[in-house]
Amino acid sequence: MQEELARLVRGMGPHAGDVDLELCQPVGGGCSQQAWRLQLSDGRQLFAKGGDPVMLEAERLGLQALRRWSDPLDLLVPEVLALLHGQSNRAWLLLPWLDQGVGDQRRLGRGLARLHRASAAQGPDRFGWESDAFIGLGPQPGGWRQSWGEAFVDLRLRPQMELARSWGLEIAPLEPLLHGLIQRLDRHGAKPALVHGDLWSGNASVLGDGRGLLIDPACWWADREVDLAMTHLFGGFSRRFYEAYQQEWPLPELASERVEVYNLYHLLNHANLFGGAYRQQCRQTLQRLEGIDG
Secondary structure (H helix, E strand, O other): OHHHHHHHHHHHOOOOOOOOEEEEEEEOOOOOOEEEEEEEOOOOEEEEEEEOHHHHHHHHHHHHHHHHHOOOOOEEOOOOOEEEEOOOOOEEEEEEOOOEEOOOOHHHHHHHHHHHHHHHHHOOOOEEEOOOEEEOOEEEOOEEEOOHHHHHHHHHHHHHHHHHHHHOOOOHHHHHHHHHHHHHHHHHOOOOEEEOOOOOHHHEEEEOOOOEEEOOOOOEEEOOHHHHHHHHHHOOOOHHHHHHHHHHOOOOOOHHHHHHHHHHHHHHHHHHHHOOHHHHHHHHHHHHHHHHHO
16 A cells, blocks of 8 residues: 555655655544545645545536635645545645644634535536435436526435335325425525535544635535534534524525425435444434425
8 A cells, every 4th residue: 555655646746756655553434434644755745535536527517616615714625636546546635734633613614604505506506416416325327407496405315315214214105295495495595505425423623723624625506504504413513613604694484394394305314324323323214204294
């Protein structure tokens, strides 16, 4: 592994072969990748994530989209330095090494709101994503819809429900609920905004200078509320994060009533990947939503 990385980074200097790998230290890379901290002979430190080329290409596209719409004064999205292809169908995504800390999340919240607002003002007039991608290890289909309700139900809930057949989820009885959700979400009047898509506390942090940091996206053009909803699913976001977001771009009324709908997508994905209690959470959520829409 280290020999492969050393060979690949030699071409990253002004002239081929003039950069050596001096240190290669393994770090946490999640359940699907290997990750390393690299020290190069020219003084640079890099973060290298190794894994499936298709998954890393999807991550590259998401990071580049977030960088386009984010304000670096408050929110940093790592620059993709390279996506290099190694042996045995393995690729390496190279990013600058960034020291993350624990601090005030106000700029993280403000930066996220600015990203959502800027992209909603100038982005496409439809919901979806141009290519198939991933939500963690799970599939996140590409495609486009003009209707927000259809985009969320057809591109997000239905594919996960199809996978959930393997553990006994029956879709036919849920058709009235799904139809009702399409109508309910369309009445909400959401505008397409670029969302991170997998915004739990492991993918968002604060840098030493106080700026927010976003990594490991599962981007698509969606209702901005899906990002805020996921921050409530596993916790880890402070009161100041939410206050700063609200001050920059307040959420519409009744946003709290859509949190459970939006987080059903992530619960289904976790149930399909990990099983266990997530399956029961999905069933309970569906029962509550059926009671609301019934």
